[in-house]
Amino acid sequence: xxxxxxxxxxxxxxxxxxxxxxxxxxxxxxxxxxxxxxxxxxxxxxxxxxxxxxxxxxxxxxxxxxxxxxxxxxxxxxxxxxxxxxxxxxxxxxxxxxxxxxxxxxxxxxxxxxxxxxxxxxxxxxxxxxxxxxxxxxxxxxxxxxxxxxxxxxxxxxxxxxxxxxxxxxxxxxxxxxxxxxxxxxxxxxxxxxxxxxxxxxxxxxxxxxxxxxxxxxxxxxxxxxxxxxxxxxxxxxxxxxxxxxxxxxxxxxxxxxxxxxxxxxx
Numbered sequence: 001x002x003x004x005x006x007x008x009x010x011x012x013x014x015x016x017x018x019x020x021x022x023x024x025x026x027x028x029x030x031x032x033x034x035x036x037x038x039x040x041x042x043x044x045x046x047x048x049x050x051x052x053x054x055x056x057x058x059x060x061x062x063x064x065x066x067x068x069x070x071x072x073x074x075x076x077x078x079x080x081x082x083x084x085x086x087x088x089x090x091x092x093x094x095x096x097x098x099x100x101x102x103x104x105x106x107x108x109x110x111x112x113x114x115x116x117x118x119x120x121x122x123x124x125x126x127x128x129x130x131x132x133x134x135x136x137x138x139x140x141x142x143x144x145x146x147x148x149x150x151x152x153x154x155x156x157x158x159x160x161x162x163x164x165x166x167x168x169x170x171x172x173x174x175x176x177x178x179x180x181x182x183x184x185x186x187x188x189x190x191x192x193x194x195x196x197x198x199x200x201x202x203x204x205x206x207x208x209x210x211x212x213x214x215x216x217x218x219x220x221x222x223x224x225x226x227x228x229x230x231x232x233x234x235x236x237x238x239x240x241x242x243x244x245x246x247x248x249x250x251x252x253x254x255x256x257x258x259x260x261x262x263x264x265x266x267x
Contacts, residue, residue, distance in 0.1 A: 042146035044078055046153055050130035053084040053113040064135055071137050085112035098216045107220035114221045122209045133196040135250040139238045152233055157182050161201040163230035167245025169194040172254040176237040183234045185226055195222045197247040
């Protein structure tokens, strides 16, 4: 009788082991499934609600946008340009906006450009806004960028309703082996800056516009947006170590950021 019971127990254990093995192998993605994920088509439709601010009639800006257009053409990325405001030449226009930035003249002009983009997205009831400065270019090679872009925008925290920095300047103070993930801005321990690529969900567009109109935009926009504790894509590190995320800024590195000619540095 004891021997019979032992046989029954052994049979049950064997069946359990077989069941566990079957379960594990049944739910493990195959190599082909992983390849299918990587090879999904690049979702260009995301850029339907994108604006890239660009300063017209400025020699350096015109030279830069031509280089950026070539890169975007190679990557098959659509561009929708928005006329940027210059802190000096468009002063009368900016003075009609609820803006008061005193820290840098270039930041004053960029704040005016940002306000125009947010207001356009609000007035036209866009579901979101992809905001770019005109030197934002992909960090990764074309195929890897397409895969990463699809991945990032399909997994926005908080259902895509918040503010999401798709890239940031990290000033050569991070390591390439740091985990790639979404972080809240207030979790980041090192100094970061920049708004060259930001995704604004519809609810955040509404809140930002109300706040600007009620309280004014009184700081450079990257500093001003920190109060919302936005999400940050702590992504791939650029080769020069200056940027993390999906995009870097063309020609910018940790040594020339304060001296690179252009409107941001008060031209």
